Amino acid sequence: MKKTILLLLSLALSFQALADEGMWLPNLIARRIDDMGAKGCRLSAEDIYSINQASLKDAVVLFGSGCTGELVSPKGLLFTNHHCGYSFIQRHSSVEHDYLKDGFWAMSPAEELPNPGLTVSFLERMQDVTGVILYGWNPSMGEEARDSVAKANSARLQKEVADPENGISASVEALYYANQYYLFVYRVYRDVRLVGAPPSSIGKFGGDTDNWMWPRHTGDFSIFRIYASPDGKPADYSPSNVPYRPKKYFSICRDGVKEGDFTFVYGCPGSTREYVHSEEVRYIGEVSDPQKIALRTLRLGIQKKYMSQSQEVRIQYSAKNASVSNAWKKWQGESKGIKRLRTVQAKREYERRFNEWAAGGPYEGLTERLEDIYKRREPYYLAYEYFNETVRSLELPSLASHVYGALKLGRPVDAMARNFFKDYYRPIDQESFVALLKAFGQNMPEDFQPAYYKDKLRSYGTVEAWAEDIYSRSLFCNADAVASLGAEDVALVEADPAFEVYNAFQKWMNSDIMPVLRAAEKELKAANRLYMKAQMEFEPERDFYPDANLTLRVAYGKVAGYKPADAVYYAPVSTLTGIMEKDNPDIFDYNIPQSLRDIYAAGGCEDQPVCFLATNHTTGGNSGSPVLNADGLLVGINFDRVWEGTMSDLVYDPVYCRNISLDVRYLLFIIEQIGHAGWLFDEMSFS
């Protein structure tokens, strides 16, 4: 009997291990190293993370505040994604030097371009500090006291450890829903220069059409270099700074990958919710995602209509359109995936077994309590999300609110106005107003509509008439009028109809929605902490990885294709031939540079690999992460997932979840053939 139970247990464990799910803490990778080895990895835990010697972790950085990057030379050269460097490339671009369109290649260090505000953060060390953070608290004091004790102790510890003079910053992060606290110590470099970027027709090839999709052919990379003071310390930009000498950098593997090869991703995943109650998943999959998708479908339709009529509007709205469509597409995959996997039912079944186990103990009634809080929270949370996706996403009302805030603080607004109007097209905004505020009335229950909204509809008769009044009368329609506003004009802004609509909804949020929502969130936080703790006791054999929170993680798996639909199989490697198949000068997203066409026509590079799929568990923030082979050599740069697998933020499915990486050999190909920047190869190391 005992034997069968053990057998079943180990079977369950090995199934779980097969699944390639998980974003593991690098300092605890020793716990996974046997499994990694069984799957083909030839590295030791110390190779991956060490506090005593240089290890792979020293070659990985948090790039900016939401991407990952990796060091690839002893002179501080760094790779990340094109979409991670995008805003910096854009800032250096003008009509004369359109680096977004044409690409940018420094031909010597002297030509590299500084990027004020851009930082890269190296993790110096990470450490469990739960004892320190909870010092002075005991369970009899309750959850609220736990929170405030943790806050005060975290602030103290961070201050103690930080050393701004030397660029050392410290942050205490909650793991496992605040059952554990970790200290992360970073060295933050702030002189980071642009070295190279392909034209967008390569770096963003496929645009939003191919975003979240396979087959993919995007050359999504950009190249930067970190500079330091002559003694190697972080420093502000200065011509006397020198290339940073990293403790470790990746060697580049030219052999590539094939189906079945072991790979791992070392980077900073942003946010996942793997251990939450079925009610949270039901809300996301059945309520929130579909509602937000519907609202964004309206906005995207309006944008598309005007963008297709005018080249100027297309440029103005390309970045906005990309960001609206990015989450829109992701949510579709997510809600479909939740449905396909029957995640809500599976979680309910799990909760049933959990409840059986919990009966009579300290966790009895916990899942019911969670369910109750989620149910009470739902209409308020939906109202909050609706506000974000409607009134807050309208451009003129948002501008009015920002300007108002700045004027109140006595700040100038002319730059804000200039920035805004450069990329503003009123018909899009006005039509969005009509569509979104109609949807608001149709989809929000009566008692979750502000009185202001109902009054306005009554007095104008239609949303169209209301919109027409705002968009013809508001002073915010006039760029010069906005630019010349000063502190003395606060009353003028308060009386403006565009400001009024934003302000009225915001006030309603503050008075009717947020207080209930905040109270529910507080209850949830406490209950979720207990639920996480309880799950770890319920399944003592299971190795729980903490949900992502933009701290450094290791995800491992293998190169693998997938079946997106019945009778369809996607092979895991794409090639230059696929780019030529998509190439079309008439379709913006698929219009490649003539030089690439010529190179292809000359022959010999039909099989040039471009992107590949693998089963590594990744999420937003993993963009730009190094994808490494069994020996820790760089084979790719992670940049996306397939949309059928985007529910991996809530539930990972080995059948559908695939990360998409740029094959590093395509990066080398583009540097050489398109950028003619082969001088960069001299400092890289190849194996």
Ligand code: ARG
């Ligand atoms: N889907 C990827 C991510 O979530 C890439 C986004 C950038 N690309 C784009 N076409 N919008 O960030």
Ligand code: ASP
């Ligand atoms: N594209 C995402 C990023 O920018 C990665 C992902 O969501 O898979 O981080």
